[in-house]
Amino acid sequence: MDSTPTRTQVIAEHKRSGGRIAAVFPVHYSRALFRAFNILPVEVWGGGRTGNAGDAHLQAYTCSVVRGVLSAHLTGMLRDAELYCVPHTCDSLQGLGSLFLDLVDPGRPVIPIYLPRDEGPAAVAFMASELRAIYDRLAELTGSRPSDADLQRAIDRECEADSVLAAMLELQGRLALPARAFYAAARSREYLPAEQFAAAGRRLLETTVRREEPAGVPILLSGIVPEPEEILDQLDAAGASIVADDMACCGRRNYAMSTNSDPFGRMAEQILGGPPDSTRGVAVERRLAHLLSLASARRVRAAVFYEVKFCEPEAFYLPQLRRGLEEAGIKTLALEVDISERPSHQIATRIEALLETLA
Amino acid sequence: MSLANQLRYHLNVSIVGNSVLRLQRWQGEWQMSRPGSWQNAHIAPPVAVAPRLKELISRHYLKGQYAHLGRKVAWVTSGAPVEFLVALGYFVLYPENHAAVCGIRRMSESLCTAAEDAGYSPDLCSYARTDIGSVLTGKTPVGKVPRPDVLVCCTNICQTVLFWYRVLAHHFNVPLIVIDTPFLYTEATERAVAYVKAQLEDAVIVAERVAGRSLGFDKLKQATRYSRQACELWMKIMECGQHRPAPITAFDEFFHMAPIVEMRGEAFTVDYYAALLAELEQRKANNIGAVTVESKRLLWDNLPVWHRVRWLSEMLAERQVALVASTYTNAWGELAHLVDPERPMESAATVYLHPILNRGTGHKLKTMRRMVDDYQADGVILHSDRSCKPYSIGQIGQRNRLADELGAPALLLEADHNDPRAFSNEQVATRLSAFLELLEK
Amino acid sequence: MSTVVAIGADAGSTTTKLVGISHDGVIVWETIEPTEPRMREQLERLLATIPGSGGSAGPTVPVVATGYGRNLVDTKHRRVTEITCHATGVYRSIRSSGTLIDIGGQDSKVIVIDAAGGVVNFAMNDKCAAGTGRFLEVVAARMRESVQDFAALALSSPEEVAISNTCTVFAESEMVSLLAQGHAIESISRGLHRALARRVASLARSAGAVAPLMMSGGGAHNVALRALLENELGAAIRLPAKPQLMGAYGAALLALRRAAA
Known part of the structure; x- marks a missing residue:
């Protein structure tokens, strides 16, 4: 995937075209929901050289993912993001979301997403209501209200990208x-728009020796x-x-x-x-x-x-x-x-x- | 329960057990009443009802030992709705509480090691490691822990319990009821309440099936009523700490809280707290402080350090410092007003969404500010608990704000609630002493 | 002296060991020195000293390198981890399946060996120094004793101070405070050895240890640690003739095996 644009290029390109960027922390959320508002979710997993600025707010027994994410924020590495989205992945990410809302100035809106720990109808209904509430927040932030049909189209695009990822994993x-190259390709899903990921992934599958x-x-x-x-x-x-x-x-x-x-x-x-x-x-x-x-x-x-x-x-x-x-x-x-x-x-x-x- | 088993249960628990425990209590009361029986010059003698507490706890575990004779057993998390289980006749066991007992009796280290031997990381919550170690080895300080028929896990205190109970469910191969309580970054929404209520209704169905009987609404209302009464009394007991000198400290509360955690919804719990409250009111009237000479007052945040409660309490008392309140014990009282015995299911959904651990770091800061005011605390100790991330994350900011706003010293104390290996006496003693010197300035 | 037909080089974090073996797998040449900061040069120099095997041009017989610095030898030599090498060396020496405990300077390892000498499972200590030889080195140095003398003190004591903390930093401050409280250095030493033995025993149990127990590496020379480990795990420990050379010996055996293949 040599021609795959970098994270920085993708962010710049999306902003140039008038879109917004959301920094999203691990693990589960709906990409389609953001894309329907022309917001590109760019995931931050805390790795790389983020330094340890996060130690000013988090004890040493907090994992390096969460400390890395906070360090990235504190050192200005996430400055392109106009909003943060914090999935409720674990106690530590819960804590990070709460820090941003109460104790550490995030400098931009912060949207937590709760992840139900169940799979029955009540959980699906709650998750749907959670996503609907986030829709309202995003509508308020962007001034636009995508229709159900817009949302369905955005979901279709993500499904297409997911099926390419599934083929790669297979x-x-x-x-x-x-x-390392395989994971670089698979993990470009973390920042590429779905349609670009799908195209790049297909190219990879066609050109790589099997x-x-x-x-x-x-x-x-x-x-x-x-x-x-x-x-x-x-x-x-x-x-x-x-x-x-x-x-x-x-x-x-x-x-x-x-x-x-x-x-x-x-x-x-x-x-x-x-x-x-x-x-x-x-x-x-x-x-x-x-x-x-x-x-x-x-x-x-x-x-x-x-x-x-x-x-x-x-x-x-x-x-x-x-x-x-x-x-x-x-x-x-x-x-x-x-x-x-x-x-x-x-x-x-x-x-x-x-x-x-x-x- | 077969007739024979019913007889055996009553013989062992109600007749023999109760008599022995009653006798032990009388012995305790008699020993306490003898002059010279209390030697510590810095701490007031224990309350006269203390032997009753011991009796309650021992009887609770005694019932557990004989539960196999016919009662169904539920293992539940400390923040789980328990009223429907009580109303269904379950014997309810709290692994967290059991782990704390292991910590107090100095067994947690070897049990944690046993869990680590089985591959559980030393970085996992020490309650979980203690209990998993106990499950794997069968070792416990309480005689015998009954095997669960059902597990009930409510995520309103942490996500840790969910993974822990998944481990238990796999080990015991019994049903696990999960009550998933969306974290309240700000306020509870109606949809969150509806979600919890729907899960409670499903939980009742599973619990009924396991128990082989259906839930009587009157019994549920009764258990909820006792729950509310006990929580209200517990709140009043803690509020006695607002008096100068405080007739009870948070160190005392760490022990007296056992019934409100593991025997909520029972009439005898209400009776016990009524008696304790009456005695504390008497102490207030006579100006008897729990710390003999009370010069300074502190607030405690987070779980106790179970393996060092006595050491810490004596150290503070010697320095004339009373720990007048804690956010931890407060958690079992502050929601009493939300409990509505007439609408047990609806109110449970709301109550069990609102524990301090299911709310944001800002809410906890607000709670601490209020408690510093209400209890006229001179400073705060924030126990930074390696084993409890949801309680501890945010403490660095909370400490800084408390110190800045109140000008009162606030100390972040690194420890672990149940693993003595993550605790350095020497470091803690030095830090605490330096902190107390600041306080005395 | 028989001819060296295969060589094992164990470049550890504390010491570097080389062993030459004859065609029937017997150690005929050995050397051990403290590891130098320039490990690569040290390895080249030592390899050149092997009698009758190539001189400065390097050995002409097969070499297997193991240990911390195994990747520093010339790429024409094979590299094998110390796990496989220790297991191979000890199995050849003791000729038994069982559980091998190797307490080194930086790492502690538990290796479960099957009846054919293969590695069934292994476990290593976590990142921190607790549970490694380093822990005892630090506290012994603090007491101004050699590790051996410190161990002897432990065995001479009928009493034992309970030390639960095996964090090197905590243990050091705890030790100072125990001395200040008037505890005898003997009973403190015993307590510290006990803490380390517990830690290693826990690692052994998590790896599914089976009897008999065997030990290799520098830690095998520590009499107190050995005694307390036997006590913790409830089984006797068997030692090979030269515990510290087992990594290099196993490497040499693997080199010989490859040469024969």
């Missing part, structure tokens, strides 16, 4: 691409976000091929399709019908069944859990998921990372040792 291990079999030992990658990216290089170097993805930023947002004629109900059903995710508090059995089915479909030999330190949603599931996978003959490895730091030497050793045990 072929993940067989595309002759370094892991192998019959993965080049390395097939593994499944689970976690929140694959940062720092050096770990992807270390996996490649050790002879692993990531063939299945269960990352919150990628595979867990391979959303369900819905045909609901109410656009808000449709968006809600898509999010709540997505693959089992820790941050939605899905039952252990369902997460395990999902991982096992991915593993058997792609002949996975090991699962690598790429965990952000202090991430409670992830850490609670880990022992039972690992046990379930091990019982099915799949080796597991848990790596704990601070996404703002370079991975330690020990992480490379753990990865290499895992691959040695599979040799």
Whole structure:
């Protein structure tokens, strides 16, 4: 995806054409809702060189994603955003949203989105009502009121992009691409407009050499976000091929399709019908069944859990998921990372040792 | 319950158990009444009703031990609506409370280690690790913890409990009722109340199915009435701390709160708090302070440090400092006025959306400001609790604002509510001493 | 002396170890020195000293490098992690399946070995120094004792101070305060060794440790740690003849295996 524009270019281009930018924090929200207002959601996952300015407001036991996001805000890295959107992903992102509303000046409107921890009709109805309330906020901010038909069209575009992402994930291990390049392409969904992502993704699928079999030992990658990216290089170097993805930023947002004629109900059903995710508090059995089915479909030999330190949603599931996978003959490895730091030497050793045990 | 089991339950709990516990209580009361039985010069002797508290708690766990003879058992989170479970005859167990008991009895460290041995990260909430450790090893300081028939998890205190209860549900293979309470960044909306109410109605159906009986509306109203009465009395008990000298400290409340958390909705809880309140009123009238010489008054924010309650309370008392209130114990009283026994389901939906932990950092700051005023506190200790992110995030800003606005010292104290390994006596002692020196200026 | 036919080089964070073995897998040459800041040069120099194996041109026999600095050797040599190397070395020495505990300067590892000598599972300590040899180095230095003497003190004490905190920073301040309260250095030392042993035992249990227990690495020389680990895990620990060389020995065995293949 060499021709894929960068985040900065996309933001500049969107603003030039008269659109607005929203900085959106992890994990679940509806892109279509923002796009219907000509607002481009650009996601911020806290990685990269954000510094540690966030430490002025957050204790050291807050995860590096949340501290990185706040640091990015405090150091002016998010200055292009005219509004912030904070999904209610976990206690720490809840805290961040609340800090912005009460204690740390965000300098722009902040819209929290609540994520129901249930999937029944009451939860879908609440999620739909939550999205409708955000619609009203955005209408107030922009002065426009997109029709239901506008919303449905925006959702259709996102569905199209989602299906391209799904095709990429399906072929993940067989595309002759370094892991870092694959994730750069898949994660461009975090800032590219849906139609551009879909076009770029299709191009990638057409032009990349496909192998019959993965080049390395097939593994499944689970976690929140694959940062720092050096770990992807270390996996490649050790002879692993990531063939299945269960990352919150990628595979867990391979959303369900819905045909609901109410656009808000449709968006809600898509999010709540997505693959089992820790941050939605899905039952252990369902997460395990999902991982096992991915593993058997792609002949996975090991699962690598790429965990952000202090991430409670992830850490609670880990022992039972690992046990379930091990019982099915799949080796597991848990790596704990601070996404703002370079991975330690020990992480490379753990990865290499895992691959040695599979040799 | 079969007739034989019914008889065994009554024999063990109502006849033998009750008699033994009553006897122990009398012994306790008699020992307390002997001159010279209380040795601490800085802290007033415990209230005379204290042995009754011990009796209540012991009886609660005794009922748990024999619950297998016929009562259904629900494990619930501390902020969960419990009235419908009480009305359905469940024995209700609070893992968080049980974990705190483990912390007080110095068992939490080994239980946390057991959970870590099984792969649970040392960064997870220490309540959760303590209880998971207890579940995995069967070790507990309370005799025996009954296995759950149903789990009830309400997310109004944190999301942590949701993941924790998912682990329990997988382990025990029992139904889990989730009551998802949208976080109130500002105010509760009607749609949020409607969502919670819909979930409560679904919860009742599951709980009825597990219990094998249907919910009697009169019983629900009765339990809700007791709940409200107990919460009101609890609030009045805490408000006694506004008196100078304060007849009760937050350290005392940490122990006296057990019934309001785990025996809400029961008549005996109302009786106990009525007796405690009467005694505190008497102490107020006689100007008896919980700290013998009270020079300074402090507000506490966040959970107690269960494994160091006594150490901290003695340290402060020696310096003539009374911890007159806490946002934590306050949480079980401040919503009493929202409880409406005539509309139990509707009011529950509202009440259980509003705990301080389900509201924004600004609301907590406002609460602390008000409590500093109401209790005439000279300063605030904010326990920065490694194990409780929702309670702790925001404290840095809250501390700064309190200090700036009130000109009163506010200390951020790094600790962990149940894991002694994340606590350094030496560092805490130094920081606290420096803080108290500031206060004395 | 038999000819060196394969070499293992273990470039650890504290010491660098080289082992040469004969065709029947016996150690015929060994060297150990403190790791120098210029690890690459040190490795090249040491490799050139191996008797009868190429001199300054570097060894002509197969080499496997392991340890922290394994990637610094010439790319023509194979690199294998210390997990596989320690397991290989210890399995060859003790000839048993079981659980190998390796307490190094920066890392502690628990490696579960199967009946064929393969690694079934492994676990390593988390980022902080608690649970590694570094923890004891820091506190022993604070007490102005060598690690060995500090361990001997621990074993000489019938009493033990309870120390729950294994954070190196906290433990240091806690230790100072315990001394100020008049506790004997012996019982404090025992308490600290106990804290470390608990931490490592917990790591072992999380990896699904099975008997017998074995130890390698520098920590195996610490008598107090060994005794308390046996006590915590309720099983005896078996030691190979040269615990500290097991990484390098395993590497040499792997080099030999490759040469034979």
